Amino acid sequence: MSGGTVRSLGKGSAPPGPVPEGLIRVYSMRFCPFAKRTLLVLRAKGIRHEVININLKNKPEWFFKKNPSGLVPVLETSLGQLICESAITCEYLDEAYPGKKLLPGDPYEKACQKMVFESFSKVPSLMVGFLGKQNKEDCSGLKEELHKEFSKLEEVLTDKKTTFFGGNSLSMIDYLIWPWFERLEALELNECVDHTPTLKLWMAAMKKDPTVSSLLTDVKTFQGFFNLYLQNSPEACDYGL
Amino acid sequence: MSDDATRTLGKGSTPPGPVPEGVIRLYSMRFCPYAHRTRLVLRAKGIRHEVININLRNKPEWYFTKHPFGQIPVLENSKCQLIYESVIACEYLDDAYPGRKLYPYDPYERARQKMLLELFYKVPHLTKECLVALRCGRDCADLKLALRQEFCNLEEILGYQNTVFFGGDCISMIDYLFWPWFERLEVYGIADCVNHTPTLRLWIAAMKQDPTVCSLLTDKNTFLGFLNLYFQNNPGAFDYGLSC
Numbered sequence: 001m002s003g004g005t006v007r008s009l010g011k012g013s014a015p016p017g018p019v020p021e022g023l024i025r026v027y028s029m030r031f032c033p034f035a036k037r038t039l040l041v042l043r044a045k046g047i048r049h050e051v052i053n054i055n056l057k058n059k060p061e062w063f064f065k066k067n068p069s070g071l072v073p074v075l076e077t078s079l080g081q082l083i084c085e086s087a088i089t090c091e092y093l094d095e096a097y098p099g100k101k102l103l104p105g106d107p108y109e110k111a112c113q114k115m116v117f118e119s120f121s122k123v124p125s126l127m128v129g130f131l132g133k134q135n136k137e138d139c140s141g142l143k144e145e146l147h148k149e150f151s152k153l154e155e156v157l158t159d160k161k162t163t164f165f166g167g168n169s170l171s172m173i174d175y176l177i178w179p180w181f182e183r184l185e186a187l188e189l190n191e192c193v194d195h196t197p198t199l200k201l202w203m204a205a206m207k208k209d210p211t212v213s214s215l216l217t218d219v220k221t222f223q224g225f226f227n228l229y230l231q232n233s234p235e236a237c238d239y240g241l
Numbered sequence: 242m243s244d245d246a247t248r249t250l251g252k253g254s255t256p257p258g259p260v261p262e263g264v265i266r267l268y269s270m271r272f273c274p275y276a277h278r279t280r281l282v283l284r285a286k287g288i289r290h291e292v293i294n295i296n297l298r299n300k301p302e303w304y305f306t307k308h309p310f311g312q313i314p315v316l317e318n319s320k321c322q323l324i325y326e327s328v329i330a331c332e333y334l335d336d337a338y339p340g341r342k343l344y345p346y347d348p349y350e351r352a353r354q355k356m357l358l359e360l361f362y363k364v365p366h367l368t369k370e371c372l373v374a375l376r377c378g379r380d381c382a383d384l385k386l387a388l389r390q391e392f393c394n395l396e397e398i399l400g401y402q403n404t405v406f407f408g409g410d411c412i413s414m415i416d417y418l419f420w421p422w423f424e425r426l427e428v429y430g431i432a433d434c435v436n437h438t439p440t441l442r443l444w445i446a447a448m449k450q451d452p453t454v455c456s457l458l459t460d461k462n463t464f465l466g467f468l469n470l471y472f473q474n475n476p477g478a479f480d481y482g483l484s485c
Contacts, residue, residue, distance in 0.1 A: 095348035107336035114329045
């Protein structure tokens with residue numbers, strides 16, 4: 001199941017049953033960048049999973065038992081174990097499941113990925129600031145801040161002299177930061193990578209990755225979602241279905 | 242005497258040489274709670290290390306080559322690799338060094354400790370704000386209320402788990418990551434914030450019996466001496482309590 005075609009569950013919906021053995025469940029939302037991280041890792045590692053999309057504008061009461069904060073993503077195992085916080089879910093999946101390791105085995109290389117992740121940490125809240133900005137002038141301060149953050153990431157790539165943030169193959173850190181770059185075009189922010197050529201090359205390389213491309217959301221669908229989301233529409237999360 | 246009882250290096254100091262093989266270096270400050278986390282892990286795992294204390298009000302120019310913003314703690318190994326952010330440094334030490342593992346092996350239990358850490362994130366800021374408010378003679382009733390609420394959340398976890406420590410019946414990484422702020426409650430003047438959280442108080446008592454925590458406890462008067470000088474903007478604050 002790709003999770004891209006399942007209507008979200010909202011208030012009044014019946015709580016889902018237990019997770020069948022051999023599967024892991026992710027509570028998600030098709031347009032949430034944090035949940036996208038978890039979906040990318042599930043796909044990259046070939047983990048059998050089911051997706052339950054949550055209507056974040058009309059949350060089911062039962063969802064607060066899965067995560068008291070009511071946020072996605074949340075993982076639920078067949079043992080009823082719940083894991084919240086996107087980065088924690090991704091690391092959990094990498095550790096708990098066999099196959100290709102997305103985090104490096106070397107302790108220093110692993111620490112480096114976490115340090116890069118820290119230096120990315122301002123980007124999500126900056127990008128939220130662009131949603132619904134009608135007036136271009138409002139954006140110039142925010143754009144400058146975003147430029148600054150992207151320059152930091154550019155420096156990491158140019159210092160390492162590798163295509164990806166963890167080396168010459170794609171790894172965890174690339175998946176963790178990708179969802180915000182996926183949204184740049186829909187937010188009309190492509191120019192923010194104009195002065196960071198290596199970052200731009202990284203974006204192109206990411207789009208060629210089979211996992212990334214299989215989960216790519218197109219610009220029009222994003223924009224349709226953003227539109228409805230800003231109007232607080234309970235239909236937003238299901239846009240395009 | 243603690244192994245980090247050395248004078249700080251400040252502006253104009255000579256940069257330290259490379260880290261000798263078999264040792265890891267920690268750039269630290271004796272009273273910093275974040276660096277305290279890393280010192281706890283180094284001690285708990287019995288890792289051979291050297292400490293260089295940094296004068297945070299008068300940072301050496303060379304220190305910015307170790308950390309872009311001159312923050313502590315930073316680890317430097319003999320391969321010149323630098324690791325910063327206290328939580329990342331602690332995890333690195335647990336991964337890189339043999340012996341007692343402070344994080345659990347089980348992926349779900351590891352994830353639980355990391356989720357608990359998320360629950361703690363407001364505590365450092367709130368305790369610092371209380372300290373500053375009290376030292377500046379401002380009322381901090383609201384801040385203390387907010388801090389008590391955070392402590393109630395932690396109390397609930399311990400109650401629900403029915404274990405002595407946050408990771409189970411033995412002390413583990415998450416306990417060490419929380420500890421530095423609890424050690425400081427008394428000297429910050431906010432020990433009453435745990436008045437309504439008896440299980441948390443039991444945890445504090447149990448922590449004080451841990452050999453690692455014990456060995457790194459800073460004596461109250463030394464801490465108060467540091468705080469007094471720090472709030473007077475005295476650059477000698479960081480070396481308070483060291484003999485010449």
